[in-house]
Amino acid sequence: MIPPTLTSPNKLTVPKEETYFTFAVIVSVIAWAALAITIVGLFYALLIAFFIWMGNGLLAAHLRSEAVQVNEQQLPRLYAAYREVCAKFNLDEPPDLYVVQAGGALNAFAARHAGRSFVVVFSDFVDALGTDSAEMKFILGHEIGHLRSRHILKQILLAPGLITPLLGPAYRRSWETSCDRYGAFAAQDINASTRAMMVLSGGKDHAKELQAGPFADQHYHERGFFVSLHELSSTYPTLSKRVTDLLALETGIPAERPPRNPFAYLFASFVPGGNTGAPANALIFVVIIGLLAAMAIPAFQKVREASQLKVCLNNERMLSAAFDQAVLENGKPPTSVAELVGPGKYIKQMPVCLNGGTYVIPRGATSGEEIFCTVHGTMENIQRKFNPTAVRH
Ligand SMILES: [Zn+2]
Ligand SMILES: [Zn+2]
Structure with missing residues (x-):
């Protein structure tokens, strides 16, 4: 019997994937906008885009030349099963399918380059599941699910959201949960779907x-801190949870969610998402560091500039007070700073402007306020820099 959840190819995406999608879009739009307005960020973004494009191009080239493209002549039974799966999702033009020997690894993935999508299945996985078994259709359906849900494109456009702790891994896990439903739909067989999982595990x-x-019970019995942390920082749901979700499809009622250790959330909020080991993630990390530096450096310079101005302002205040003192004592305004500074004079040592300015009394000055720094100007000029909107006099 076909469970009610598996009767339409249009209701396979889990609702929480759409919720996480919204959050990922918000985070990503903010991050991309921040990148776009900082020149350094834009430079890094373009650099990363170039590396991702290059890496992707090499992967596609590797597959097209080293992996075996599956068609009517090559592995025709696998090809027929694949066409059948694609037809279930109303795909008229099935993406290219490849089988590649990967040193015994059991896996499959979907990718896209230069407008062409493709699905890749590791050869040992084909050996383990059979070329046209329901298990194989589950795997093919899962990968078609990634392509149909445009996860490859989202992986790039929503990259900032995907590396956000907690959010990114949760969003990626919801992709897998949705795609397992695509797989189960393709296989139309829950038991076969769980058997494919058991092979993976x-x-x-x-x-x-x-x-x-x-195996599904393990998901309910293993609820400690480390299991919770592993779940929260992982971009895949644990295999036992995936089996739990697949078994729940039988009834159409979502599986009960056992609680996680609350401290695991705290720790996981420091683990960036996307810990899949892909070089793109490392590069995105570089972008983030560059972005933070681009934002931090001007802020740091502003603080330093403000403190330099303050030092200069205090120097001028001191000189101005000495000027007024000299007027009182001599009955006429001094004409050079040298009259104010020196042993036995009003100020013992020449005040130092941190930006190398020197202090000058302009010709005919009658007030200490007219003393200026050759770099920063008068006290009034400096004060206006601190408070540009204030109107004086
Ligand atoms: Zn997947
Ligand atoms: Zn100065």
């Missing part, structure tokens, strides 16, 4: 003896 030779039910 227990390996190809023993999976037949493994049972999905007890």
Whole structure:
């Protein structure tokens, strides 16, 4: 019997994926806007885009030349199963499918380059699941789900949201949960879908003896701090949780959510998302550092500039007071700073402007307020820099 949740290809995305999508868009729009207005950020963004594009191009080239493209001649049974899955999702033009030997790894992925999508299945995974089994259709459907949901494009456009702690991993996990539903829809067989999971978890030779039910129970029994932290920082739901969700499809009622250790949220909020080891993530990290530096350096310079101005202002105040003192004592205004500064005079040592300015009494000055720094100007000039909107006199 086909469970009610698996009757339409249009209701497979889980609602929380859409919720996380909204948050990821908000974070990403802010981050991209911040990048765009700082020249350094823009430079890094373009550099990263270039590296991602290059890496992606090389991956596509590697597959097109080293991996075997599956078609009517090459692995025709796998190709027929693949066409069948694509037809279930109303895809007239199926993306290219490749099988590649990957040193025994059991995996599959979807990718896109230069406007062409493709699905890649590791050869040992084909050996383990069979070329046209319902298990294989589950895997193919899962990858088609990624393409149909435009996850590859979102991975780039929403990159800032995806590396945000807690949000990014949660959003990525919801992708996998949705895509597992695509897979189950493609297979139209929950048991086969969980068997494919058991192969991922227990390996190809023993999976037949493994049972999905007890494995799903592990998700309910292992609820400690470290398991919670692992779940929160991981971009994939744990395999036991994925099995739990697949089994829940049978009834159409979402699986019960066991609680996580609350301290794990605290720790996970410091773990950036996207810990998949992809070089793109490291590069995005570089962008963030560059962005922070671009924002921090001007702020730091502003603070330093303000303190330099303050020193100069205090110097001028001191000289101005000495000027007024000299007027009182001599009955006429001094004509040079040298009259005010020196041993036995009003100020013992020449005050130093941190920006190398020297202090000058203009010709015919009658007030200490007219003393100016050759770099910063008069006291009034400096005060106006601190408070540009204030109107004086
Ligand atoms: Zn996936
Ligand atoms: Zn100065």
